[in-house]
Amino acid sequence: MQFKQIVGQDAIKQRLINSVKENRVSHAQLFLGPGGSGSLPLAVAYAQYLSCEDKQPDDSCGECSSCRKYQKLMHPDLHFSYPFFAKHKDDTAITFIEQWREAFITNPYLNLDTWRDYLDAENKQANINIAECHQIIKKLSFKPFESAYKILILWLPEYLDKEGNALLKIIEEPQPNTLFILVAQNQDQILNTILSRTQLIKIPALTYDDIKSHLMEKHNQTEEAAAEIAYLCNGNLSEALTMLQQDNKGYHTSFVQWLRLCFGNKGLEVMGFVDQVAKMGRENQKNFLRYGISFLRECCLLLSGAGSLVHLPAQELETAKKMTNVMDVDQSQAIITELEKAHYHVERNANPKILFLDVSLQIIKVLNYKTIRQNADT
Structure with a gap:
């Protein structure tokens, strides 16, 4: 995922790029933004930029070995954690990694309902269980394989229950060149012990003009149709893409x-x-x-x-x-x-x-x- 593929959010993109150029990359960051604002694709694009072997002034190159692996979400130093619907107590995010890759590549602006459609959720509740917390600690105890950074993107940390406290030590004292990026929508639902250990990056909802232009340019909508959807979705691109269907x-x-x-x-x-x-x-x-x-x-x-x-x-x-x-x-x-x-x-x-x-x-x-x-x- 490159920054240029993300709708709007130019100020946030530049802030993230500058943090890399100025060597001010915090080891634990919280991307906080409303649904459909692009927080998750921004996190992936940021991770790709950090790992890029031929960084450009305003984006990753998209062509090096690292970028090609990132485009398939298969880089050995990129890890994901996310809510899932466990069938067994020892299920972890890696159990559902193929579905996750398909869901994100199909729609980087996915929400929990879209993610549920990729899984046999039945009536189960989504959560990030203790087995996943232990798996995170295990994965991040090793040094990076190829890139300068080993990166974990944790989507919706709101679904971490008290078990999330098991992550406190590794968040506060990670291995060298290990980066946590938490991508959240509701600050009040995140464990305070985790929240206090992260650098907050607020991501605003997308503007009416950003969504309207995107629908016209990328989805071949007429100006009238794009204007109505942009008006209705209230800055949520995920909602806008659902309305297209x-x-x-x-x-x-x-x-x-x-x-x-x-x-x-x-x-x-x-x-x-x-x-x-x-x-x-x-x-x-x-x-x-x-x-x-x-x-x-x-x-x-x-x-x-x-x-x-x-x-x-x-x-x-x-x-x-x-x-x-x-x-x-x-x-x-x-x-x-x-x-x-x-x-x-x-x-x-x-x-x-x-x-x-x-x-x-x-x-x-x-x-x-x-x-x-x-x-x-x-």
Whole structure:
């Protein structure tokens, strides 16, 4: 993995490159970033750059023996640890290394759900067990074979239970030229004993423009389609790539139609719309609701006089301006609340017809009678 293959994150890339050039490579680093931000591919690209035999000013060469092995994730000095679904108590990450290589090479922005699909997970819980901790200690007790560094990339250390304390000594006093890179999403879920021994590198979510450009250039999306997905995924490229695999787009047109039917209190037509949405499939229903939430938040910005902060394509911005003439901030926020609750219930397999009919009735009450449901969670 080379830095040039990673979407955006130019400032982080330069910081990592400079740390190598200036010989300031910390032996234990925590790459902390939200899902889909590129933390994991950044860690692999950083490791490849450290091991490259012909470093370029801004990237690894991609051609030397070390880089070629890194591209297949088969370098003898590169090790991975990650959550897995153990079938036996002595299972470790190496048990699933072939699936891991396939998953990462297919999609470096993978999340735990994507990783689960590569394994026979059944109903097991993902974790990093004590056997894996002992395996890490064993692997890192040896000197590097080929490169200047022996590198362990530990993905999602949040899944280390108290057994993770077994790693403290080797993290604090590693063998010379041994590097730990922890790649995490939730700082609060990491053992404090491990967290205190790492250098924190915060990785921000990807920008709207970065994702939009990537979808257009690498996935042949039209500007309109790329803009909608970039808007919906909220900086998460993993979510954006998942959306590419789904059939229904055009959420703007459908959502505005829904609001108009509710505003007009057109009962039969609302029922017909609910039937259509119920056939969309769970993932598209979630994306449809997510779009509505995002769109109405932009409307709230317009209503609050913060139009300069609105980030909508021209056509959608024009529609949003028209909608601000028929609803106020309180009504917008009330509808957002209903949509967020609906998203929660869709994730938990609620009956879509009943769910979307109830939401439609609540929107009708909000828009026509300014009735806002109280104690909505009960």
